[in-house]
Amino acid sequence: MILDNQCPSGPLADQWDNHRRNLLLINPDNKRKYTVLVVGTGLAGASAAATLAELGYKVEAFCYQDSPRRAHSIAAQGGINAAKNYPNDGDSIYRLFFDTIKGGDFRARESNVYRLAQISNGIIDQCVAQGVPFARDYAGYLQNRSFGGSQVSRTFFARGQTGQQLLLGAYQALSRQIRAGKIRVHTRREMLDLVVVAGRARGITARNLVSGELESYAANAVVLATGGYANVYNLSTNALGSNVTAAWRAYKRGAYFANPCFTQIHPTCIPVSGNLQSKLTLLSESLRNDGRIWVPRNRRDPRSPEQIPEAERDYFLERRYPGYGNLAPRDIASRAVKQICDAGFGVGNGQGVYLDFTDAIQNLGTETIRSRYGNLFDMYLRITGEDAYRRPMRIFPAPHYSMGGLWVDYNLQSTVPGLFVLGEANFSDHGANRLGASALMQGLADGYFILPYTITDYLAGTGPGRNAVTDDAFDQSRTATEECLQQLLAVRGDKTVDEFHRQLGHILWNNVGMARSEESLQRALQQIPPLREEFWNRVRVPGRSDDFNQELEKAGRLADYLEFGELLARDALNRNESCGGHFRVEHQTEDGEALRDDANYNYVAAWEYRGDQTPPRLHKETLRFDSIETAVRSYK
Amino acid sequence: MNLTLHVWRQKGPEDRGRLERYAARNIDPELSFLEMLDQLNGELIREGREPIVFDHDCREGICGACSQVINGEAHGPQAETTVCQLYMRQFQDGDEIYVEPWRARAFPVIKDLVVDRSALDRLIEAGGYISVGTGGVPDANAILVPGEAAETAMDAAECIGCGACVAACPNGSAMLFVAAKIAHLASLPQGRPEASRRVCSMTDAMGREGFGNCSNHYECEAACPKGISVKFIAQLNREYLKTLPKAATSKAP
Amino acid sequence: MQLTQLLRNSVGRKLIMAVSGLLVTGFVVSHLLGNLALFAGQEAFNLYAAQLQQLGPLLWLFRLGLAGTLLLHVFFGIWLTLQNRAAKPTGYAINRIRSTNLAAKTMVFTGMALLLFLIGHLLHFTFRRIGLPPELAHDAGGTLDVFDMVTLSFQQGFPVLLYAGAMLALFLHLGHGLGSALQTLGACNDKFLPGVRKGGFIVALALLLGYVSIPVLTFFGFVTP
Structure with missing residues (x-):
């Protein structure tokens, strides 16, 4: 399959406008015939769910926490970037675009990043209207501060809790739609499988974490906004529940996983x-x-x-x-x-x-x-x-933070038609390294201002149809998921999930951490499969599957990390260059700086799942830089 | 250090529940309280017993998931600190520690230390927002917000929705939680148009959800991990008072 | 929206509590100021009592209004307390108090005690059905010497203890109630908040000292019939 990124042509500044002009629309009355599932209620998920419901779609939202307000976006401290140029210090959409591309070491798509910079200003307006209490000066004007990797002050902030305030804004917009009856939120639910019918994403299998019951949900499209995978290292700044499971199960259903080796160490x-x-x-x-x-x-x-x-x-x-x-x-x-x-x-x-x-x-x-x-x-x-x-x-x-994630095109659609991926969960606009205060910007851009347009185009193209969980694919998905849970419980070994997670974390931190070499990556690839095997032979998961069982939740997530960790190492081994957060010791300048190899690695690495026993296949999406010159990234 | 824990165990909403005694041995004082429970759970699992179920997620004091009453104090003995940020060096070798779930009619126990706090979400759904859809909003600097107002709004908006205020309140009241949201939005010009409808519908919802009435014990403020002041309760009351002249002259709906 | 929403709303009901409480407190303050005339001697006190009586229907209007306010206060107090108990069906094995105090926790009890005391007090001095000292005599015109009635009553130990105890309850009740009412009326902000709580206790303490001084000083012979 040739990866078509759907990026529009023409001058960068006009691309998003031109693209929107060509997207299909659905009239307001017909929108209520469509159901969309949104998994995850962080900045990207909550903003998408609220906006889709405002447009008139029926939305079902899911989160594993007890409230949508607790998604880990809430922990972001610093701020959110926008090209407002309020301080009059030379900022512009182009400069934000350029800083983001350069900060990402020229491993992101021009079209996407330019669109992100264009949308950034609207995000600030939207959040202010929602009541986000950004810092203001005495006279009432918004304040800005500077952040690593940029020479202008473009970061808006709400004390040290910007993520919290932005998330509460989105959560409140979500709550308003719940009250209006347009959104149903399913809390303490974890998505455990993607259901694909006739080649399209048509639903999910989710586990009710309180009763343990497996539930099927059918829809016209599925949106994943399930965050990043930094917890593969065991110790990270992510919430303990943050996991790769939803993305990983989608990967196993045909969504490509892009650039997993791009991880950020703070x-x-x-x-x-x-x-x-x-x-x-x-x-x-x-x-x-x-x-x-x-x-x-x-x-x-x-x-x-x-x-x-x-x-x-x-x-x-x-x-x-x-x-x-x-x-x-x-x-x-x-x-x-x-x-x-x-x-x-x-x-x-x-x-x-x-x-x-x-x-x-x-x-x-x-x-x-x-x-x-x-x-x-x-x-x-x-x-x-x-x-x-x-x-x-x-x-x-x-x-x-993880810059890598499920591969998406310009419309944020994955390689599975009808499966859209937002925020940290997609492979994103940050290339090989994310600048500070850009994650919040991207999550909200995806949710408020990009997905609502592009998903409408997809839905208009497919028609409302009937959403029912009667298709065999739903039964099969539930059965397979239940079998997996039972297998975990049946091991009854002598080591806890936490012990295995610590071991996996050690392997990855030492070999696929901040500095990677062919040798260390080979070592990781040798050590992970035996650990995975040991896990399936020795893990101890107490209790039952039809109960509130936190160990079972953790075990399922770790089982996925044990597979995903291998893909992470494989991608890092494949990318025989240094760029951004991916540092291969073989490729550095004399004074120890990252040495990119544009001739051979100027591409997005998208991995296709081909079964547990077969290695994944690599697809390359070549990056084109028409508007800027790639350069050595120097901060001296 | 070695500790004796008395932990509330309850199999489900129907179970009566009881305090059970556990010995936590060789606890590193550098561990957080939740890591101490992780360690204990590891031992329980290896012994073939059921680990203690408790809510937690970010473990950096911001998501508001953790919710335990430790020795009679919501979030434990350290002021303005969530359980996940409470470290074992706050305790002494040989201490007896009682760990219980949030208690209030509006927060039924689901299992062990986990309670259902969805009532707080429903309070926000009742009106804890500004009714603006995505798009069509003015420039962020078009409506000025005096720095002082933004600061006040932020003081109130820091609420993490953990529910410690309800757990600590002798009346199981959610006044501080609601007041924080009312004050946050009422302090901003963007929130003013709906202020009166918001305060009425949110406080009405408080009763529907089974929360008690505020009788100004101020236990909420003392328990709040974000130090949210009860002055916001006064602000809520003022906002409510402001609705009365209009209420007196309007007809029944 | 209608004013009936006051009854359905938690904050509305508390407003009724606060306003009725403050009105009754207003009476309690003026009652004390009037009663302090006792220390000005027999003539002054009896004159004060007589002037009050001369108000006639106005006095009764005032009394009825006060009684209504009080009943409202009692009714809502009990209602709110029952709701609050229901909202907290289970307590903690260990309960550590960080902020509240005895006064706040015993509001409903001190309130009930005060209600009982009030009934006794009315029977005693207003309707004169109980506790009048036997040596108290009516004068020729059939009217009673109010000064003698009070001072003779407070020469007995039991009434003094009862009145002093009731005033202690009043102190506790107002000690929390005054600050609480102001908070409910939204009077508190950053500057006033700490002061209001203290201020409430100071006013309550002043009322306690003022009221208790009457029976106690009389008992110890500083005021004689």
Whole structure:
């Protein structure tokens, strides 16, 4: 199959307008004859569900949490980008587009990213109208701040809880449609299979997490907005429930998985403290605006930080990237931290560097720092028991976001007709690395302003038809899913799901983490299958399937991660270049920067499932850059 | 450290439930409270017993899923801290710890420490939004929001919807939750047109969902992990008062 | 929307509680101010009592209004309390209080106690059916010396204890009730909020001291018939 990305032709700036002009419409009265399933209620899912319902479609929304408001978009701290150019500092749609493409190391589609930049302004307007309390100045005008990887101030923010406020805006729009009877929300439901009838996505199989019952839902189209897969590393900044299951099961039903090796490691997280730790906590990147990152010049220096004199400290980011200093993009900062720790200069348990506010406190005063970062310092104190006003924070990179995901065309449709994928779940517009404050922008762009147009075109083309779960495909899907659950319960082994997850996480973090080599990737590919086999022979899942069984939920998700982790490593091995978050040690410049190979890897790698025993097939969607010149990404 | 836990176990909504005693041994003080429960659950699973079911997700204090009453305090002893952000160094070796689910008629227990909080969602559905559809909105700077108003709105909007206010309230009232949403939206010019309808329908819904009435104990504020002030309850009351002159002159619907 | 929604709405019912409570408190304050005339001597106090009586129908209008307000307050108080109990059917094995206090938790009990006291107080001094000291005599015109009635009554230990106990209940009831009513009326904001709670207790304490001073000082012989 040749991947047709459906990207319009013509000048970039006109593409989305021209494309919309050609999309089919459905008259308002007829829209209610169509049902759409939306899986996931984060920024992308909630905004899509609300907007589709406003248009008149019948919408069924699903989330595994007890309320749609708890989706993990809520944890995004920093902000949301838009090309408003309110500060008059030279921003424009083109510049946001260019920064995003460059930040992604030229591994995203021009057409998509330009559209994203065009839509960004409308998102801010929409959110303000919904009541999102963005920061304002005294006179009432919106405030902006700058973020890593850009030289203009284009980030809108609501304290350190921008994701929360945007999600509540979308959740409230969703709630309004629930009240209007246009949306039914199914909480504590986990999608476990995609139902494909006659080559089209026509429904899902979902498990009621309270009763354990498997339920079938039929519709004219299915929308996945199920987030990312950073939890494949076990320890990440994602919520514990974040999983790849919905996307993975769709992959097994024919949706291609694109660029799984593009994962983002966030530089400013609280380091790991023990083996039983369940989660890594992110501290907003904004800390790097005032904090200075350093390590002792002596390896394994036993002294406490305040005893180490200035001359014996190495401010390695400032030394290596004098232009951007401590504000170098995420992937570059993360890698530098890892390299210096691997060389033995790490502090704490060796896996950490100092983020020091001593200078900032001296220059600006404790109160200013408290007003800027007080909540982050409090959070650091709660988690580590250390007071960052008195001694430097310790930070270390942690898996945070996945740029890869299900392959979609310009219409956000996957390779399964009728299956649309939004937000972090699709392979997205961020290329090989996402800039700060761009995830929220993309999720909302997909949900509010792109999908409602493109899905209408699809639905108009197929007609309403009848939605019934009577087709054999639904029964077969339920039966297969139930068998899988029973298999997990039947193992009755001696190791818990968490133990296996820790093992998988170790393999991936050590071999497919921030720095990857052919050797490490081969090692991962050798280690994952035996671990998977051991899992199916030794895992202990207590309880029954017809009950509220959290271990069974976790086991199902881990079973998918054990398969997905292999694809992640396979993709990383295939991509024999360094770009963005994907760093192959074989491909670096003399001073350790990523070396892209545009001649051979200027493509999106989309993987097709061909059965459990057969390796997946690679399809390449070549990227075309008509409007910009690809360049070496330098932040020096 | 070694601890004795008394954990509420309840097989389902129909089960009567009981406190059961567990020994949590060799607990690293660097663990979070939920990680301590993870460790205990691991041991229970290996012993062939049913692990304790509890709600949790983000584990960074923002999603509002975690919901446990620890030694009689919603979210445990540390002020402005969710259970997931509570660390074991807050406890002493040998402590006895009681862990119970949120208690309120509006929050029926589903299993063990998990309760059904969908009543809070229905309160928002009753009117906790601004009725704007996607598209057709003015530029974000077209309607100015004084910085102070934006700050007040944000103070209220920080609510994570965990329900600790209801759990801590002797009356099982959801006043602080509703007040936070009323205050958030009423403080913004965009929310003003619907302010009076919103306050009436949301507070009406409060009664329908089986929440009690606020009698100003302020336990909610003390339990709130986001430190949401009861001044917003006064603001709700003001918003409600403002509807009365109009109500007095309007006819029955 | 209609005003009947007040009855159906939780905040509406609380408003009724707050307004009726504050009205009754207004009476309680003025009643104390009037009663303090006792310390000005027999003549002044009896004059005050006589002037009150001269109001005639106005007095009865006032009394009926007050009684109605009070009944409303009692009715809604009980209704709200029952609702609140129903909303919290199960308590905790361990219950740790972080913010509330005895006054807030005992509102319904102090309220009932005050209601009982009020009935007794009316029977005692208004309808003069109980507790009048035997030595109290009517004068020639058949009217009663109000000053003597009060002071002679409070020379007995039991009524003094009863009145003092009731005033303690009043202190607790208003100690929470005043601040609570202002909060319900939306009077609190960042600046006032901490003050209102304290202020309520200070006013309640003043009322306690004022009211208790009458029986106690009389008992210890500072006021003599």
